[in-house]
Amino acid sequence: MKEYSIGQMSRRTGVKVTTIRYYESRGLILSPARTTGRQRRYDEAALERLAFLRHARELGFGLDDIADLMALAEAPLKDCAPAHEIARKQLAAVDRRMKILAQLREELARMANADDPGHAGKCRVIEVLGDHRLCIGAHEA
Amino acid sequence: MKEYSIGQMSRRTGVKVTTIRYYESRGLILSPARTTGRQRRYDEAALERLAFLRHARELGFGLDDIADLMALAEAPLKDCAPAHEIARKQLAAVDRRMKILAQLREELARMANADDPGHAGKCRVIEVLGDHRLCIGAHEA
DNA sequence: ATACGATCTACAGCGACTGTAGGTTCAAGG
């Protein structure tokens, strides 16, 4: 059975050592076994959960939502009704995120492809960012 | 000469009143004129700067990057290559994010729509988001 | 046996807000 130190976990997932300990303190990952010298030793399952956590964070999910998603992953063995509700809620969140990202992408592509960077003409990046017609969200409130 | 209260600025740009004051305290926008009762009164130029700030934040720029961009906007003859570089970097990040979100979306949709919640098959959310091949950033360190 | 990097705990600090308390100002209606 393979074992990993916290540093190996960090290298394999890209999550910083301090952040791993922070996740543990928040209850997002289980407290792992310890050596006699009280150093953490993780197994393969812990590695997978951490990789999941990392990707979910990169997608912009909050830690509470991630806790829900993790519960969802374990749900099929139990009652699925709450799991489906979480799935629907997260699906809606994902759809909103994708919609916004698609708009961001368009604007950024326009910015990145504007005038030649070194060229004598004026830089459109600033203009584009200031343009009211390109507002991403409806801004009420 | 049109004048706007902080609340009107907020409504016009979608930036919350408290956040506008925060931006001022961070030096990102100039301290506006005040009424005799010490309430802020903004002009059209301030509105434009705030709109710029809002859009840049939505695109994921940090406040320091935004300060740099604003400085660039005031020296338009200077080379704007760094601004293009920032835009390209953000664009790449957005593309990676969208790709992963699409996969998660598919999995969540499958789970949310499963006719047979109890036997719909193993939940693959963790697998989908745990997949190393989908990593957004290079993770060295 | 020693050296030296990795790990430990505890806690302070950061970025970008957000919320609260408690008071003041402005504009509209009576």
Added chain:
DNA sequence: CCTTGAACCTACAGTCGCTGTAGATCGTAT
């Protein structure tokens, strides 16, 4: 005018998700 109530003011604590520091201990390679 005067009242009323929303909008505004300052100051500061709290939030989220980390990140960094200090000082001590552990573990492994030579």
